[in-house]
Amino acid sequence: MNKTSIRQFKLFKKEAKKWIPILGISNWRISFCHQNWDEDSGDEGGARAWYSAQPDEKIAELNLSKDWSDDKVTDNRVKRCGFHEAFHVRLSGIEEMLMTRGYIEKEVAKVLHETIYPFENYFYGSD
Numbered sequence: 001m002n003k004t005s006i007r008q009f010k011l012f013k014k015e016a017k018k019w020i021p022i023l024g025i026s027n028w029r030i031s032f033c034h035q036n037w038d039e040d041s042g043d044e045g046g047a048r049a050w051y052s053a054q055p056d057e058k059i060a061e062l063n064l065s066k067d068w069s070d071d072k073v074t075d076n077r078v079k080r081c082g083f084h085e086a087f088h089v090r091l092s093g094i095e096e097m098l099m100t101r102g103y104i105e106k107e108v109a110k111v112l113h114e115t116i117y118p119f120e121n122y123f124y125g126s127d
Contacts, residue, residue: 002068008078009034012049012064015082023090028058030089037065049081053092060089080124087116 004012013032020026037047048068053060062085064078071077088095091112098108121127 002071002073004034004064004066004068004073004078006034008073008075009064011075012062012078012082015079016062016086019083019086023086025058025060025086025089028060028089030060030062030086033061033063034066035063036067048077049085051085051088051092053089053096055093055096060092062086062089076124077127080120080127083123084116084120087119088112091115 009032012034016030016032020028020030037050047065048071049062049064051060051062062082064081095108095112098111099105
């Protein structure tokens with residue numbers, strides 16, 4: 001079992017905060033949390049990191065999981081997570097719009113990740 005450390009959580013926050021002005025979400029109230037994934041949430045479990053956002057109120061929370069199960073924890077992967085979740089916040093208004101218009105959540109997630117991953121791979125290399 002691989003765990004993220006307090007130092008890596010600080011790295012996650014630092015990386016996300018680096019991207020917040022670049023992504024144009026400086027006017028959001030963004031908080032950070034270092035906790036395990038809630039397996040009772042009904043979502044697909046085992047996420048390294050995740051976010052929640054309220055685009056209308058410009059509030060978001062970026063989470064780094066303490067437990068990465070069998071995934072190897074590296075600084076680069078932690079930084080990728082910070083970028084990835086910050087980018088999700090940038091796209092959260094589009095996500096909300098699509099979801100309220102009846103699009104299937106799995107398809108919306110696929111489209112969002114098809115947008116995020118090329119940038120993530122460009123900045124952090126393919127993992």
